[in-house]
Amino acid sequence: MAISKSDQEKKDAGAANPALRTPTDLKPEATGQIANALNAVLADVFALYMKTKNFHWHMSGPHFRDYHLLLDDQATELFAMTDPLAERIRKLGGKTLRSIGHVSRLQRIPDNDADFVEPSQMLGELCDNNRALAASLREAHEVCDDNRDIATASLIENWIDETEERTWFLFEAVRSPDKTGH
Known part of the structure; x- marks a missing residue:
């Protein structure tokens, strides 16, 4: 019998098997909320990593080398977040996540399977x-704040900074001289 998506999502949510539980002073509801928020982020990071590598592998054009290296650096940074x-x-x-299927159920970053995508x-x-x-x-930081999880919030703050830097570099790489909007 196939498991429906909503049944699978319920199965994916929540605390670990008792044999895998780790002691914490946070309440079980808090750890569940934080784990759910972080698993969604983790799925997005994996999806963005794969898309970045896809574009890295399929880059073409006059700025090939610069863009190829930029995307490789960014993919490395994304992968470093996963563990x-x-x-x-x-x-x-x-x-936490157990499979590519689990990632695909939680990811909010859309895939791009096009045969060809212009570099810009x-x-x-x-x-x-x-x-x-x-x-x-x-959003995940807010969940951590609401549940007094300072350690996770601290990690997230660094990842926000790294993500904003990637955004900045990508924005500047595609911005034409007459476009200054975001």
Whole structure:
């Protein structure tokens, strides 16, 4: 029997198996809320990492080398977020992502499977996706603040800064001299 998406989402949410629970002074409801917020962010980070690598691999045009290297650097930075995010969820006694399917159920960053994407469209799309990730990180920070999870909030603050820097670099790379809007 197939598991429906809503049943699977319920299965994915909540605390870890008792054998995997980690002691914390945070209430179980708090750890569940934080784990859910962080798992959604983690899914977005994996989706954005894959999209960034996709665009890195399929870059073309006169700025190939610069854009190829920029996207490789950004992908490395995104991937570096994954383990600390997942381990933070586990430190709180939550369970984290288990598969690509789990990522796809939670991700809010859309995939791009197009055969060809213009370099400026790639950079613009990644800029928008990083802005969306920053907003998601701020939402997760609010959940942490509401539940007095200072340690997770502190990690998120650094990731927001890194995400804003990626957004800035992408924005500047695609901005034409006569466009100054965001």
